[in-house]
Amino acid sequence: MDILKIRAHFPSLHRQLHGRPITYLDGPAGTQVPDHVIETVSKYYRYSNANTHGQFAASEETDRIMESARSKVATFINAPDSSCISFGQNMTTLNFSLSRALVRSMNPGDEILITQLDHEANRGPWLNLEEQGIVIREVRLLTNGTLDYQDFEDKINDRTKLVCLGYASNIFGTVNEVNRVRALTKVKNILLLIDAVHYAPHLSIDVQKLDCDFLLCSAYKFYGPHVGILYCRPGLLDTLKTDRLRTQDAKAPHRIETGTLNHAAIAGVEATIEFIAWWGKGKELREKLVSAMSTIHQQEMILAKMLYDGIRAISKATIYGPPMDLDERAPTLSFAMDGIDPKKVCYELAKKAIYAGWPFLCHSCS
Ligand SMILES: Cc1ncc(COP(=O)(O)O)c(C=O)c1O
Structure with a gap:
């Protein structure tokens, strides 16, 4: 991979702060x-710039852009066709819409299983359903940053209607054993929803192999604009009781897409997938994307290992999560400095032009 050539495509990488890149x-x-x-x-x-379904050139172009963006996203995650791909503001908003739709076909006492390792965007929308009598159970997180799969087995039962699971953790980089969970849910006919927001930038996704019912991701995590993406198994979205205007198309993929979408950003999603494909080998788009994602992953794991070893050498630092040399892992790590507020650590790093995040919670969070 010609890193310098690739870096040249990113204007923000040319920016300097305090004389440092x-x-x-x-x-x-x-x-x-x-x-x-x-x-x-x-x-x-x-x-x-236009809305869809008009009789003039800009609107016809918008229709074409939307359709070809859907088709590219379908190839990116290996969906059977573009009608499985819906767009929204971001993953969180789509997941809230999905939760409101799914609860309309549930009864009080039905159960949904979520995990302690998941991002709040894949917990909050489901926890809200407790108000409607839905029982939310949580799979335990172990201290090594992985999920307790025995707890998974113990908590799935005949009342479980849906399991919501992250593909990779945005905190520890853990890749969850999605196939194992699919096997558990399949025998009981339980719907499986995968939050792939943190997985999509690092490894290629194949929804047909995963055999999941729903998968969500967000283009701003893989070099694109702020657009949420929802995959629904063929035929499934058409059966959901979504929030929908009477004037809105009732068929998939539009059934869950309220209002006017961000066409410009969605055009950017298509360009993002083209950009990733440029770095892959093969004839077909899917082949190029899989090859590019594999090369990207190898390169980012080299960098992540350097970061991991460097932080491990600091006596006051504790790294959380699984070791960096696992077979399948996202190149993400969290660490804490003994006795130093994480906000202060980020502030000091920022003085050296290193942007790092700390677990910010807004003051009204409870
Ligand atoms: C694992 C994971 N899931 C969900 C989200 C929420 O995505 P969005 O910002 O598109 O709502 C994030 C955002 O950081 C994330 O890391």
Whole structure:
């Protein structure tokens, strides 16, 4: 991989702070965005800005952009076709919409299983359903940063209607044993939802192999704009009682897409997938994407290992999560400095042009 050539595509990597190049280590902020994506978004506003289904060129272009973006995303995650791909503001908003839709077909006493390792975006929407009599159970997180799979088995029962599981942890980089969970849910006909927001930037996704019912990700985590993506198994979205205007298309993928979508950003999502494919080998788009993601992953694991070893050498630092040399792992780590407030650590790092995130909770969080 020609790193210098790839870096040249990212304008933000040319930026300096205090005379140093910036090091972007703030996972929650997402990835930086290449020129091809930035230019595609701006080209949309220059030439094709319109709503869909009009009888004039800009609107027809918008229709074409939306359809081809869906098709590229379908290839990115190996969905059978583009009608399985819905867009939204972000993963959180789509997951809230999904939770409101699914609860309309549930009864008080039905159970949903979530995990202690998941991002709040895959916990909050489901925990809210407790108000409607849905029982939410939580799978335990072990101190090594992995899930307790025995607890998974123990908590799945005949009342479980849905299991919501992250693919990779944004805190520890743990990749969860999704296939094991699918096997547990399949025998009991339980729906499986996967939050792939943190997995999508690092490893390639194959929803058909995963055999999941829902999968969510967010393009700003893989070099794209802020757009949420929802995959629904073919035929499933058409059966859901989504929030929907009477004027809104009732069919998938539109059934859950309320209001006017961010067409410019969605044009950027297509450009993002094209950009990733540039770095892969093969004839077909899927082949190129799988190859590019594998090369990206190898490269980022080299960097992550350097970071891990460097932080481990600091006597006051404790690293949380699984070791960096696991077969399947995201290149993400969390650490704490003995006796130093994480906010202060981030502040000191920022003086050295290193951007890092700390677990910020807003003051009204309870
Ligand atoms: C694992 C994971 N899930 C969900 C989200 C929420 O995604 P969004 O910002 O698109 O709502 C994030 C955001 O950081 C995340 O890391």
